[in-house]
Amino acid sequence: MAKPDDRSDNVEKLQRNVQNTIRNLREAEEYLSEHADELSPEEKRAIRVKNEHRRESIEGMRREIKDEAAHRRRSGRGE
Numbered sequence: 001m002a003k004p005d006d007r008s009d010n011v012e013k014l015q016r017n018v019q020n021t022i023r024n025l026r027e028a029e030e031y032l033s034e035h036a037d038e039l040s041p042e043e044k045r046a047i048r049v050k051n052e053h054r055r056e057s058i059e060g061m062r063r064e065i066k067d068e069a070a071h072r073r074r075s076g077r078g079e
Helices: 010-038 041-075
Strands: none
Touching: 010 041
16 A cells, blocks of 8 residues: 655755755865866866756755645645
């Protein structure tokens, strides 16, 4: 039997994921800035591409947070 959809802590999980992703993005930017002269062009590009993916993920998670918050309001669980 399938488990019921428990969305009660989705917002909190998403917010934590956003914070972690932002931290990873900043750390990668700092690393790139501090070690740019030691990195190959391919390594620099890989870091930049990964950070762009992180930015896209952050945007998507923020949209999900809004959706989840709206779901909470509609379902009367405005926590």
